[in-house]
Amino acid sequence: MSLVLIAEQVLNGLQFGIMLFLMAAGLTLIFGVMGLINLAHGSLYMVGAFCAAAVAGATGSFLLALVAALAGAALAGAIVEMVVIRRLYERDHLDQVLATFALILIFSEGTRWIFGSFPLYLDVPSYLSGPVTLPGGIAYPVYRLALIVAGLLVALGLYLLISRTRIGIQIRAGENDREMIAALGVDIGRLYTIVFALGAALAGLAGALVGAIQSVQVGMGEPVLILAFVVIVIGGIGSIRGALIGALLVGLTNTLGGIFLPELMKLFMEPSAATSIGASLASMAIYILMAAVLILRPTGLFGARA
Amino acid sequence: MLKSLAAAASMLAILSGTAMAEPVKVGMITTLSGGGASLGVDTRDGFMLAVKQAGNEDLEVVIEDDQRKPDIAVQLADKMVQSDKVDVLTGIVWSNLAMAVVPSVTAQGKFYLSTNAAPSALAGKGCTPNYFSVSYQNDNLHEAAGAYAKDAGFKNSFILAPNYPAGKDSLAGFKRFYEGELAGEIYTKLGQTDYAAELAQIRASGADSIFFFLPGGMGISFLKQYADSGIDLPVVGPAFSFDQNILQAVGDAALGVKNTSQWNKDIDNETNKAFVESFQAEYDRLPSLYAAQGFDTANLLLSAMAKADVSDADAFRAALEEADFKSVRDKFKFGPNHHPIQDIYVREVVKEGDVYTNRIIGTALADRADAYAEECKM
Numbered sequence: 001m002s003l004v005l006i007a008e009q010v011l012n013g014l015q016f017g018i019m020l021f022l023m024a025a026g027l028t029l030i031f032g033v034m035g036l037i038n039l040a041h042g043s044l045y046m047v048g049a050f051c052a053a054a055v056a057g058a059t060g061s062f063l064l065a066l067v068a069a070l071a072g073a074a075l076a077g078a079i080v081e082m083v084v085i086r087r088l089y090e091r092d093h094l095d096q097v098l099a100t101f102a103l104i105l106i107f108s109e110g111t112r113w114i115f116g117s118f119p120l121y122l123d124v125p126s127y128l129s130g131p132v133t134l135p136g137g138i139a140y141p142v143y144r145l146a147l148i149v150a151g152l153l154v155a156l157g158l159y160l161l162i163s164r165t166r167i168g169i170q171i172r173a174g175e176n177d178r179e180m181i182a183a184l185g186v187d188i189g190r191l192y193t194i195v196f197a198l199g200a201a202l203a204g205l206a207g208a209l210v211g212a213i214q215s216v217q218v219g220m221g222e223p224v225l226i227l228a229f230v231v232i233v234i235g236g237i238g239s240i241r242g243a244l245i246g247a248l249l250v251g252l253t254n255t256l257g258g259i260f261l262p263e264l265m266k267l268f269m270e271p272s273a274a275t276s277i278g279a280s281l282a283s284m285a286i287y288i289l290m291a292a293v294l295i296l297r298p299t300g301l302f303g304a305r306a
Numbered sequence: 307m308l309k310s311l312a313a314a315a316s317m318l319a320i321l322s323g324t325a326m327a328e329p330v331k332v333g334m335i336t337t338l339s340g341g342g343a344s345l346g347v348d349t350r351d352g353f354m355l356a357v358k359q360a361g362n363e364d365l366e367v368v369i370e371d372d373q374r375k376p377d378i379a380v381q382l383a384d385k386m387v388q389s390d391k392v393d394v395l396t397g398i399v400w401s402n403l404a405m406a407v408v409p410s411v412t413a414q415g416k417f418y419l420s421t422n423a424a425p426s427a428l429a430g431k432g433c434t435p436n437y438f439s440v441s442y443q444n445d446n447l448h449e450a451a452g453a454y455a456k457d458a459g460f461k462n463s464f465i466l467a468p469n470y471p472a473g474k475d476s477l478a479g480f481k482r483f484y485e486g487e488l489a490g491e492i493y494t495k496l497g498q499t500d501y502a503a504e505l506a507q508i509r510a511s512g513a514d515s516i517f518f519f520l521p522g523g524m525g526i527s528f529l530k531q532y533a534d535s536g537i538d539l540p541v542v543g544p545a546f547s548f549d550q551n552i553l554q555a556v557g558d559a560a561l562g563v564k565n566t567s568q569w570n571k572d573i574d575n576e577t578n579k580a581f582v583e584s585f586q587a588e589y590d591r592l593p594s595l596y597a598a599q600g601f602d603t604a605n606l607l608l609s610a611m612a613k614a615d616v617s618d619a620d621a622f623r624a625a626l627e628e629a630d631f632k633s634v635r636d637k638f639k640f641g642p643n644h645h646p647i648q649d650i651y652v653r654e655v656v657k658e659g660d661v662y663t664n665r666i667i668g669t670a671l672a673d674r675a676d677a678y679a680e681e682c683k684m
Contacts, residue, residue: 005510012502109339117344119526119555124534131536139509141534144502213534214499215526215555219341223497255503258495272491279469279493 008138009259010252015144017251018151022206023224024231024243025158026199032238033174033195036085037093039100041203041228042221043107048073048204049211049220050111053122062125066208073204074197081196086189104222112218119217122208147209154202155244162240171195175238227254230286234293236303245301250286257285329364330616332607333386335379335407336397336421338371342522344551345399345596346371349421351589352600353397359584360608368392374399376406383407387414393616394419396603399596401425401444401472412436415619417626421603422596426475429645430678436619438626438644440603442568443676444472447544448479450566450650450670451517454542457670458564461486464513466504468520469493476519476544482677489513494520499527505535515539521546526555533559540564545664548655550594553662560655560662568650569598569635570666578634592663598634605631641675643682650674 027041051072056065080103088096123129124143131139162168170191173181182188207221214220231250235242262278269277293301334353337346350369357365368390372379379398386392394417398404404423412418412434424439455463465480465488467473473493481488489511492504508516516539520528525547532541545567553560571582571592581601585593593601609631614621629640641647650671653664 002510005506008506009503012500012506015502016500112339112343117347118551119344119523121555121557123530123557123559129534131534139536141502141531141536143534210499213527213531215523215530215552217341217523217526217555218343220499220523223499259503259507262492275491275493276469276474279495283469283495 004136004138007136008140009256011138011140011144011148013252013255014248015148015151015251016255017248018148018155019206019210020224020227020231020251021151021244021247022154022202022209023228024235024247025155025240026202027225027228028232028235028238028240028243029171029195030199031232033171034085034089034192036088037096037100038085038199039097039225040080040103040107041199042223042225043104044073044077044200044203045207045221045224046107046111046218047076047200048207049122049216050115050120050207051204052208052211053120053216054115056122057120062128062212065122066205069204069208070201073207074201076204077200078193078197080200081193085196086192089192108218115218117218119215122211122216124212143213150209154205158240167191167194227286230290232300234290234300236297236300239300239302242300242302249289253285253289254282257282261285328615328617329366330394330607330611331390331392332365332367333383333390333392333395334367334369334397335372335382335386335395335403336369337374337399338369339373342374342399345422345522345594346397348551348594348596349397349399349600352585352593352597353421353604354600355581355585355588355597356601356604356608358588360604362608362611365608365611369397372398372403374403376403379403380406380410383411387411387416393417394607396607397421397600398423404428408437409434417616417619417622419603419607419626421599424645425471426678429643429676430681431683433643433678433682433684435623435644435684438606438640439646440606441599441646442648442650443645443678445475445479445482445677446568446650446671446674447546447566448476448519449483449674449677450652451542451544452480452483454564454566454652454668454670455480455484455486455515455517458515458540458542460484460515460540462489462512462514463487463517464489464491464508464511464515465517466490466492466494466520467518468496468498468524470496473519479677480517480519483671484517494524498524501528501531502535504528505531505537508539509535509537513539516541518543519546522552526552529556529559529563542566545595545653548653548664549596550592550663551596553655553664557662558657561657563655564667565653565655565664566650566670567595567653567664568646568648569595570651570653570664572665573634573636573651575634575636577632581634592661602631602633602635602638605633637673641679643676643679643684645676645679647673647675 048069052065052069055068128143132142231246235246261282265274265278370382396419399422401423417436420439424443429443467476542564548565610625613625651666652668652670654667
């Protein structure tokens, strides 16, 4: 196995991790600030992808499609927060899980009702298509490099938003003590709507960016949602920094595990059994990682509360 | 056009329907919601088109959505057998759901006509007299891809499929007819949507061709990412990733890809032409493989109803075995294990106007039965 191949796989792992981060950031923010388990986060990812596909189909512009994904998902998020989620903050987690699970079904069938049962078309814009040769002779798709850059920019933007702005201060204060900041005159209801819409917009952006190289179809969000939950458990619930580190860890483990575990197994057994056992082990790798992290740090890598 | 066709068909049904005395109730269990819905919707629409054209008032169809979940499919089957009192069940798309439903309903004396799923377990030792597959045996299209790879002179194929029973059957089916070396063999995760790592391996492996079985959204993702990776190798796969339903979502990335199927819209016979035309008129889209399979299944059932009473199970089974109906495929007959013996074609993805579709470029396997027929004792 050559160094070039390994370097390429590390890039793939990074790219996958960064996309997971966009999903996990919103999820962890919502959990951290409002204490809400939102299973419908994957549906917002799907909403973003469908908005992008519809707008790209109508206008042919990928940038407009991304704007539509952000706006569409944020709007859907804000409406859902005001109509449904708001009633759930005081309820226990089981009620939240049930209600947001119902939202998944409503979003899925609603999307199917509007767009039909068949997958939609969304492609990489022509200026980002095809491979580019990196130093060392790695041929790597330009679009995936763009995804890495876009994800890092979003991470930076989130960091600045949380640490440098007034709304960021309110969000951090809200995580610590919601009664106190309400008493200090912050409109907590409005803050919650903003945070939820922000998380939704990030999920929608991820859906649109990933939708261009995957399939835009009903139910596309749920597999990603499971991984995003693994990410926030590893990173520590409520921590954006934890979400970033956790997402990169999961992305790299998932990608590199899938490649190297079958190779590793081939040292001990015949190739076809090695492929099969290696693939099964690779599917488990991230959950083993999660278990290991939880044994060493029960609150996750950067988690404050149990 | 459609009206006159339907009228003609119903006239024919009246003329030939002298033996029909008892009504037949059909229970269709298929996937109508969630991610796999497009397959079930086409199965249903194809089936119901044939039912409508026949205009046979003795045929009643109950349709339920299995949500692609085996437990729901089992509940629906129980309900249909016990409270709806259906005589025939059909419609299941997925093999794991079929395995949960078929053995139990056939053991209760009901007929099961498969519109799609045909796992090896039901073709060999587990075959049963009341089970008929109208589509194929699951391995068939993969075997045909292997035969095509051999004929095309591929020497060093890279093969991949998801890590679940149908994926393993797929690679085994491909290798049954392919004779070259393997540059690599990978099982991906079921439901995986990112194939960057696999594509890097393919690039590094020195393969001269690729065979993949990644149904539904997995295939869309793979093809788009493949087109973007700059790898330029011949690609071959079974029809499932190149079906009418999903080609529009793949776009240019699929053009020129070879895939294997027992049906295509350009098969040149009257039944098929009329089917494609009337399906388009009725539903305003091109039919898929699943629609064609649904259509044939309904016509098989109607042909048996014209010959025997469903209450006389032996006579009805014999009528089904004759397969005396006009198939959209050129050749169709049942082998001893109630699976089709038919030609399997190689198709190429092309663009007709704005629509991506397939055209037949050759026959990969002629009069193909399946690898399990000998193990079937009934």
